[in-house]
Amino acid sequence: MKNIINTILSHFKDVKPTLKIESNDSNFKYELGVDSLDMAEFIARIEQEYRIEIPDEDWSQIASINLLAKYIANANQ
Amino acid sequence: MKLKQQHKTILIVKPQFSSDVKSEENFILLQNTYKKYGIEVHVISYNIRPSYNEIQSQVQNQDAVLLIGDAKCYPKNALKFPFIKTSENKNIPIAWLPIRNSEDLFTFSKTINEVHGRKQDQCAVALLSQKHPRFTRIVDRMATILNAPSLSPYKWSSNLLLRESMIEGLESGLGLATYFGHGRPIGWVGYYGLRSHHFENKKAKPVGALLSLCCKTASRKNTAISFCEQLVLDGKTAVSFGAVDSTLHTDNTRWSVGITKALLSGANTIAELIVQATPKNLSSYTHYRLIGDPLAPIYSTKETALFANNIKTYP
Numbered sequence: 001m002k003n004i005i006n007t008i009l010s011h012f013k014d015v016k017p018t019l020k021i022e023s024n025d026s027n028f029k030y031e032l033g034v035d036s037l038d039m040a041e042f043i044a045r046i047e048q049e050y051r052i053e054i055p056d057e058d059w060s061q062i063a064s065i066n067l068l069a070k071y072i073a074n075a076n077q
Numbered sequence: 078m079k080l081k082q083q084h085k086t087i088l089i090v091k092p093q094f095s096s097d098v099k100s101e102e103n104f105i106l107l108q109n110t111y112k113k114y115g116i117e118v119h120v121i122s123y124n125i126r127p128s129y130n131e132i133q134s135q136v137q138n139q140d141a142v143l144l145i146g147d148a149k150c151y152p153k154n155a156l157k158f159p160f161i162k163t164s165e166n167k168n169i170p171i172a173w174l175p176i177r178n179s180e181d182l183f184t185f186s187k188t189i190n191e192v193h194g195r196k197q198d199q200c201a202v203a204l205l206s207q208k209h210p211r212f213t214r215i216v217d218r219m220a221t222i223l224n225a226p227s228l229s230p231y232k233w234s235s236n237l238l239l240r241e242s243m244i245e246g247l248e249s250g251l252g253l254a255t256y257f258g259h260g261r262p263i264g265w266v267g268y269y270g271l272r273s274h275h276f277e278n279k280k281a282k283p284v285g286a287l288l289s290l291c292c293k294t295a296s297r298k299n300t301a302i303s304f305c306e307q308l309v310l311d312g313k314t315a316v317s318f319g320a321v322d323s324t325l326h327t328d329n330t331r332w333s334v335g336i337t338k339a340l341l342s343g344a345n346t347i348a349e350l351i352v353q354a355t356p357k358n359l360s361s362y363t364h365y366r367l368i369g370d371p372l373a374p375i376y377s378t379k380e381t382a383l384f385a386n387n388i389k390t391y392p
Contacts, residue, residue: 037214040327044334044356053357056327 004069011045012065024065050076085346085372086117090132091145093122103182104145110186114193116372126150129157132171136163141170141348141371145182148175151297152306152366153321159351159367168355170348172316172367175306184312188283189370191250192315195282197376200340201229201251201385205243207258207267208235211326215257215333222337229382237390240268244275246388248313250282252377253350255336257329260291260320262300273307284314285375286347288336290329295319295366309369316347316369324364331356347373 005024012021015038028034034042043054046068052075054062062068089108094100111118121127121135126146136142146155152173160168176182204219206212213234223230231251233243235258247254259266264273287308289295295305295317302310305319335354344350348371355362 037211037330040330041215041218041334043327044331047331047357048334048338051357055358056325 001069001073004072005065007049008046008065008068008072011042011049015042015045021065024069026065027063029063046072052076084115084117085140086119086138087111087372088119088121088132088136088139088142089145090121090123090127090135090142092126092147093124097179099179100176100182103179103186107182107186107189110190110193111372113190116193126155129161133161133163136161136169139169141172143172143174143371145174145176148177148181148302148306150175151321152295152303152368153297156366158362159318159365160355160362168352170351170367170371172369172371174369175302175310177302177310181310184310185369188309188312188315189373191283192285192370192373192377195250196378197252197345197374198379199229199382200227200253200345200376201231201382202340202375203231203233203243203246203251203254203385205254205256205258205267206234207265209258212257212267215330219255219333219337223340225341227343227376228340229385231385231388233388233390235267235269237392238388240271240275242388242390243268244278246385247284247287248276248278248281249384250284250377250381251385252285252381253288253375254284254286255288255290255333257290257333260289260294260304262293262296262298262303264294264304265289265291273304273311273313276308276311276313281313282381283312285316285373285377286350287314287317289317289319290324290332292320292323295368296321305366305368314369315373316367316371318347318351318365318367320364321366322364325360328356328358328361331358331361345374345376347371347375350375 265271305317339353
């Protein structure tokens with residue numbers, strides 16, 4: 001799980017280089033101010049990295065780094 | 078001459094031109110053009126267009142498939158996807174070439190000869206988009222990320238230059254161009270409405286591959302020949318990539334990330350680019366079709382890159 005979180009953080013840093021993440025539970029939209037365009041690129045990068053599919057309907061379930069890491073871990077099982 | 082083209086194979090599925098001697102002659106010319114550049118050609122001639130499954134059973138050991146057929150057939154019906162799966166689950170790009178007469182085959186052969194025959198020094202890629210933050214953002218991101226010695230990205234969004242300058246740049250023979258924005262069967266919404274007739278320079282060099290990551294530019298709704306098909310038939314690009322239906326912005330963002338990654342990992346033909354860049358979700362690729370040469374190189378000459386550098390933009 002730690003590896004997944006590190007990978008997510010590195011992609012997140014590429015997409016939003018100036019953003020500081022205080023907690024891995026921070027909500028992308030409401031606490032970190034990630035807009036839908038940033039989110040689209042971020043998700044696309046994660047999908048490419050892990051060769052998984054994250055349908056647009058599932059985006060609400062992956063509202064923070066921890067939730068996204070769990071989603072990826074489940075998808076890879 | 079630095080040619081990156083390696084030994085490749087292509088399966089061409091074509092109609093039997095039994096009474097049309099001119100078409101048969103021009104087809105042989107096309108076959109010989111591919112052979113001239115070290116591409117092994119396998120041919121299947123048909124009376125009734127073979128089904129997807131019939132083609133699928135023949136694609137073993139091929140790098141790409143080109144399906145030639147009557148232009149009365151829509152790209153949407155001619156192919157299911159921009160690639161075909163082998164029995165080992167490998168994706169092989171498949172392209173559609175609509176032909177109205179023997180002249181179309183001749184023009185296509187000439188384009189193939191030009192794009193395969195030029196030096197492939199640099200991947201000069203035009204990043205095009207409609208003037209809207211949603212699309213210019215993708216172009217900005219791609220331009221930032223495509224930072225490698227063999228890549229020359231040009232940020233030519235509609236807010237940065239005139240349509241005429243953008244076309245002048247493309248007509249210098251760029252290897253690759255990608256467009257993000259709204260699209261219609263007759264062309265792009267960006268650049269004050271771009272249509273195929275805007276490419277009017279008769280002496281222009283063809284683009285290697287022109288990718289329209291937007292809705293419907295390969296759709297035939299309310300038009301005889303779609304924008305994507307027309308550009309190939311006019312010899313303006315060796316291959317075009319466009320949608321036969323509406324697409325989602327999130328899916329096109331997935332394509333932008335995939336294309337960027339594929340370019341950075343050294344894809345040098347449209348075949349490699351499409352196979353590497355295809356997102357995993359069905360909705361991302363199900364509406365897209367390849368029109369033209371599925372093995373078109375996306376690299377071009379240093380001179381082209383220098384010319385593109387001098388295209389005037391207004392930042």
